[in-house]
Amino acid sequence: DAGVIQSPRHEVTEMGQEVTLRCKPISGHNSLFWYRQTMMRGLELLIYFNNNVPIDDSGMPEDRFSAKMPNASFSTLKIQPSEPRDSAVYFCASSPRTGVGGIYGYTFGSGTRLTVV
Amino acid sequence: SQQGEEDPQALSIQEGENATMNCSYKTSINNLQWYRQNSGRGLVHLILIRSNEREKHSGRLRVTLDTSKKSSSLLITASRAADTASYFCAPSGAGSYQLTFGKGTKLSVIP
Numbered sequence: 001d002a003g004v005i006q007s008p009r010h011e012v013t014e015m016g017q018e019v020t021l022r023c024k025p026i027s028g029h030n031s032l033f034w035y036r037q038t039m040m041r042g043l044e045l046l047i048y049f050n051n052n053v054p055i056d057d058s059g060m061p062e063d064r065f066s067a068k069m070p071n072a073s074f075s076t077l078k079i080q081p082s083e084p085r086d087s088a089v090y091f092c093a094s095s096p097r098t099g100v101g102g103i104y105g106y107t108f109g110s111g112t113r114l115t116v117v
Numbered sequence: 118s119q120q121g122e123e124d125p126q127a128l129s130i131q132e133g134e135n136a137t138m139n140c141s142y143k144t145s146i147n148n149l150q151w152y153r154q155n156s157g158r159g160l161v162h163l164i165l166i167r168s169n170e171r172e173k174h175s176g177r178l179r180v181t182l183d184t185s186k187k188s189s190s191l192l193i194t195a196s197r198a199a200d201t202a203s204y205f206c207a208p209s210g211a212g213s214y215q216l217t218f219g220k221g222t223k224l225s226v227i228p
Contacts, residue, residue, distance in 0.1 A: 004159070033215065043160075043205075043218040056215065091159050105150050105207075106216060108159030 004109035006092050012115045018080040021112045023092030024073055033106065034067055034077050035091040043091075049075065082116045089113050119144055120217040121189075121206035129225040136193040138222040140206030149182060149189050150207045154221070160205065163191075196226045 005024040013019050025032050034046040047057040052069045060067070064083070069075040079086055093106040121140045130136050140149070148167045152160040166173045166182045166189065173180045179192040189208075193200055203221040 031214075035218075042220045045215055045217055048215050050214070093159070105152070105162030105165060106160070108161070110159050111157075 006109035016081045019082045021077040023075045025094030029094035031095045033093045036088045038088045084116045123222040127223045140189045142208040146208045152205045154203045198228045201226045
Protein backbone atom coordinates (compact mmCIF):
# COMPACT_ATOMS: atom_id res chain seq x y z
CA ASP A 1 0.00 0.00 0.00
CA ALA A 2 1.24 3.51 -0.81
CA GLY A 3 0.19 4.86 2.56
CA VAL A 4 -1.93 7.94 3.15
CA ILE A 5 -1.62 10.22 0.14
CA GLN A 6 -2.08 13.96 0.43
CA SER A 7 -2.09 16.56 -2.29
CA PRO A 8 -0.79 19.04 -3.00
CA ARG A 9 2.47 18.87 -1.00
CA HIS A 10 2.80 22.63 -1.07
CA GLU A 11 0.23 25.32 -1.70
CA VAL A 12 0.80 29.06 -1.86
CA THR A 13 -2.29 31.18 -2.24
CA GLU A 14 -3.40 34.74 -1.80
CA MET A 15 -5.58 35.84 1.05
CA GLY A 16 -9.25 35.48 0.19
CA GLN A 17 -8.79 32.59 -2.20
CA GLU A 18 -10.37 29.19 -1.77
CA VAL A 19 -8.01 26.34 -0.89
CA THR A 20 -8.81 22.63 -1.16
CA LEU A 21 -6.60 20.00 0.39
CA ARG A 22 -7.02 16.35 -0.56
CA CYS A 23 -6.45 13.05 1.17
CA LYS A 24 -6.61 9.42 0.13
CA PRO A 25 -6.57 7.13 3.19
CA ILE A 26 -5.23 3.61 3.26
CA SER A 27 -7.66 1.16 1.72
CA GLY A 28 -9.68 -0.59 4.41
CA HIS A 29 -9.11 2.04 7.06
CA ASN A 30 -12.42 3.27 8.36
CA SER A 31 -11.31 6.26 10.44
CA LEU A 32 -9.87 9.46 9.01
CA PHE A 33 -8.50 12.50 10.81
CA TRP A 34 -7.41 15.97 9.72
CA TYR A 35 -4.78 17.74 11.83
CA ARG A 36 -3.11 21.14 11.56
CA GLN A 37 0.41 21.81 12.81
CA THR A 38 2.01 25.16 13.59
CA MET A 39 4.99 26.12 15.70
CA MET A 40 2.82 28.09 18.08
CA ARG A 41 -0.05 25.66 18.59
CA GLY A 42 1.51 22.30 17.79
CA LEU A 43 -0.72 19.58 16.36
CA GLU A 44 -4.43 20.32 16.50
CA LEU A 45 -7.14 17.83 15.60
CA LEU A 46 -9.60 19.50 13.26
CA ILE A 47 -12.11 16.78 12.40
CA TYR A 48 -12.63 13.02 12.68
CA PHE A 49 -14.59 10.80 10.27
CA ASN A 50 -15.69 7.25 10.93
CA ASN A 51 -17.05 5.22 8.01
CA ASN A 52 -17.22 8.45 5.98
CA VAL A 53 -19.41 10.20 8.57
CA PRO A 54 -18.10 13.27 10.45
CA ILE A 55 -18.11 12.35 14.13
CA ASP A 56 -16.39 15.29 15.77
CA ASP A 57 -15.68 18.61 14.09
CA SER A 58 -15.25 20.62 17.28
CA GLY A 59 -11.65 21.38 16.31
CA MET A 60 -12.58 23.15 13.09
CA PRO A 61 -11.53 26.70 13.89
CA GLU A 62 -14.13 28.66 11.97
CA ASP A 63 -16.96 28.38 9.48
CA ARG A 64 -14.40 29.14 6.81
CA PHE A 65 -13.21 25.56 7.25
CA SER A 66 -15.20 22.61 5.92
CA ALA A 67 -14.40 18.95 5.36
CA LYS A 68 -16.06 16.21 3.40
CA MET A 69 -15.61 12.49 2.87
CA PRO A 70 -17.81 11.50 -0.08
CA ASN A 71 -16.49 7.93 -0.09
CA ALA A 72 -14.10 5.65 1.77
CA SER A 73 -11.15 6.56 -0.42
CA PHE A 74 -11.25 10.35 -0.53
CA SER A 75 -11.55 13.33 1.76
CA THR A 76 -11.17 17.07 1.29
CA LEU A 77 -10.51 19.97 3.61
CA LYS A 78 -11.58 23.32 2.23
CA ILE A 79 -10.79 26.81 3.46
CA GLN A 80 -12.87 29.62 2.00
CA PRO A 81 -11.83 32.39 2.18
CA SER A 82 -8.26 31.74 3.26
CA GLU A 83 -6.36 34.05 5.63
CA PRO A 84 -2.64 34.38 6.45
CA ARG A 85 -3.23 32.85 9.90
CA ASP A 86 -4.33 29.64 8.19
CA SER A 87 -0.73 29.08 7.11
CA ALA A 88 0.31 25.73 8.57
CA VAL A 89 1.04 22.13 7.66
CA TYR A 90 -2.16 20.13 7.33
CA PHE A 91 -1.97 16.39 7.94
CA CYS A 92 -4.42 13.66 7.14
CA ALA A 93 -4.25 10.38 9.07
CA SER A 94 -6.19 7.14 8.89
CA SER A 95 -6.56 4.13 11.14
CA PRO A 96 -7.93 0.64 10.55
CA ARG A 97 -10.54 0.67 13.22
CA THR A 98 -12.81 2.91 15.19
CA GLY A 99 -10.94 4.53 18.01
CA VAL A 100 -7.27 5.06 18.41
CA GLY A 101 -6.14 2.53 15.90
CA GLY A 102 -5.17 -0.43 18.02
CA ILE A 103 -1.61 -1.63 18.09
CA TYR A 104 -0.82 -0.03 14.74
CA GLY A 105 -1.98 3.45 15.67
CA TYR A 106 -2.56 6.08 13.06
CA THR A 107 -0.88 6.32 9.67
CA PHE A 108 -0.14 9.89 8.70
CA GLY A 109 0.31 11.39 5.26
CA SER A 110 3.26 13.61 4.44
CA GLY A 111 1.18 16.74 4.86
CA THR A 112 0.32 19.80 2.82
CA ARG A 113 2.28 22.94 3.62
CA LEU A 114 -0.10 25.84 3.12
CA THR A 115 1.12 29.40 2.85
CA VAL A 116 -1.43 32.18 2.59
CA VAL A 117 0.07 35.53 1.59
CA SER B 118 -9.36 12.60 24.81
CA GLN B 119 -6.38 13.81 26.76
CA GLN B 120 -3.06 15.22 25.76
CA GLY B 121 0.29 14.02 27.01
CA GLU B 122 3.02 16.41 28.03
CA GLU B 123 6.51 15.52 26.86
CA ASP B 124 9.66 16.42 28.72
CA PRO B 125 12.23 17.71 27.99
CA GLN B 126 11.17 20.00 25.17
CA ALA B 127 14.55 19.55 23.52
CA LEU B 128 17.39 17.07 23.93
CA SER B 129 20.79 17.01 22.28
CA ILE B 130 23.10 13.99 22.53
CA GLN B 131 26.08 12.45 20.80
CA GLU B 132 25.65 9.53 18.45
CA GLY B 133 25.90 6.25 20.35
CA GLU B 134 24.47 7.66 23.57
CA ASN B 135 21.07 6.74 24.95
CA ALA B 136 18.17 9.18 24.79
CA THR B 137 15.37 9.24 27.32
CA MET B 138 12.23 11.30 27.02
CA ASN B 139 9.26 11.37 29.33
CA CYS B 140 5.53 11.78 29.07
CA SER B 141 3.04 12.71 31.75
CA TYR B 142 -0.73 12.60 31.56
CA LYS B 143 -3.63 13.45 33.82
CA THR B 144 -6.35 10.79 33.80
CA SER B 145 -6.45 7.00 33.65
CA ILE B 146 -5.65 5.38 30.34
CA ASN B 147 -6.19 2.19 28.38
CA ASN B 148 -3.00 2.58 26.41
CA LEU B 149 -0.33 5.05 25.41
CA GLN B 150 1.32 5.42 22.04
CA TRP B 151 4.60 7.00 20.97
CA TYR B 152 5.14 8.62 17.59
CA ARG B 153 8.15 10.06 15.77
CA GLN B 154 8.10 12.99 13.36
CA ASN B 155 11.05 13.67 11.11
CA SER B 156 11.42 17.21 9.84
CA GLY B 157 8.89 17.99 7.13
CA ARG B 158 7.13 14.64 7.41
CA GLY B 159 4.05 13.17 9.05
CA LEU B 160 4.06 11.32 12.35
CA VAL B 161 5.08 7.68 12.38
CA HIS B 162 3.68 5.25 14.94
CA LEU B 163 6.47 3.66 17.00
CA ILE B 164 4.93 1.61 19.75
CA LEU B 165 1.81 1.15 21.87
CA ILE B 166 1.87 0.08 25.52
CA ARG B 167 -1.29 -1.04 27.28
CA SER B 168 -2.22 0.01 30.79
CA ASN B 169 -1.56 -3.49 32.16
CA GLU B 170 1.97 -3.54 30.74
CA ARG B 171 4.95 -2.02 32.50
CA GLU B 172 7.58 -2.30 29.82
CA LYS B 173 7.74 -2.96 26.11
CA HIS B 174 10.60 -3.28 23.65
CA SER B 175 10.88 -2.77 19.92
CA GLY B 176 14.35 -2.92 18.46
CA ARG B 177 16.36 -0.10 20.07
CA LEU B 178 13.24 1.36 21.68
CA ARG B 179 12.20 0.66 25.24
CA VAL B 180 8.98 2.09 26.63
CA THR B 181 7.94 2.00 30.26
CA LEU B 182 4.62 2.88 31.81
CA ASP B 183 3.90 3.76 35.42
CA THR B 184 0.16 4.18 35.80
CA SER B 185 0.48 5.11 39.48
CA LYS B 186 2.56 8.12 38.50
CA LYS B 187 0.68 8.67 35.25
CA SER B 188 3.90 8.73 33.31
CA SER B 189 5.72 6.94 30.54
CA SER B 190 9.23 7.06 29.21
CA LEU B 191 10.77 6.29 25.85
CA LEU B 192 14.38 5.16 25.76
CA ILE B 193 16.32 5.02 22.51
CA THR B 194 19.53 3.06 22.95
CA ALA B 195 22.70 3.54 20.90
CA SER B 196 21.26 6.58 19.15
CA ARG B 197 21.99 7.35 15.51
CA ALA B 198 21.89 10.58 13.55
CA ALA B 199 18.78 9.21 11.82
CA ASP B 200 16.97 9.26 15.18
CA THR B 201 16.97 13.06 15.02
CA ALA B 202 13.28 13.91 15.11
CA SER B 203 10.48 15.07 17.37
CA TYR B 204 8.85 12.46 19.57
CA PHE B 205 5.26 12.61 20.78
CA CYS B 206 3.27 10.57 23.25
CA ALA B 207 -0.48 10.05 22.96
CA PRO B 208 -2.35 8.68 25.99
CA SER B 209 -5.75 7.18 25.36
CA GLY B 210 -8.54 6.42 27.82
CA ALA B 211 -11.57 4.16 27.64
CA GLY B 212 -13.83 5.03 24.75
CA SER B 213 -11.29 7.35 23.15
CA TYR B 214 -11.77 7.70 19.46
CA GLN B 215 -9.16 10.33 18.76
CA LEU B 216 -5.60 11.14 19.67
CA THR B 217 -4.37 14.56 20.70
CA PHE B 218 -0.70 15.45 20.77
CA GLY B 219 1.46 17.75 22.86
CA LYS B 220 4.43 19.78 21.70
CA GLY B 221 6.76 16.79 21.70
CA THR B 222 10.44 16.34 22.54
CA LYS B 223 12.83 17.50 19.85
CA LEU B 224 15.79 15.13 19.80
CA SER B 225 19.03 16.05 18.06
CA VAL B 226 21.64 13.32 17.66
CA ILE B 227 25.02 14.77 16.76
CA PRO B 228 27.26 12.58 14.59
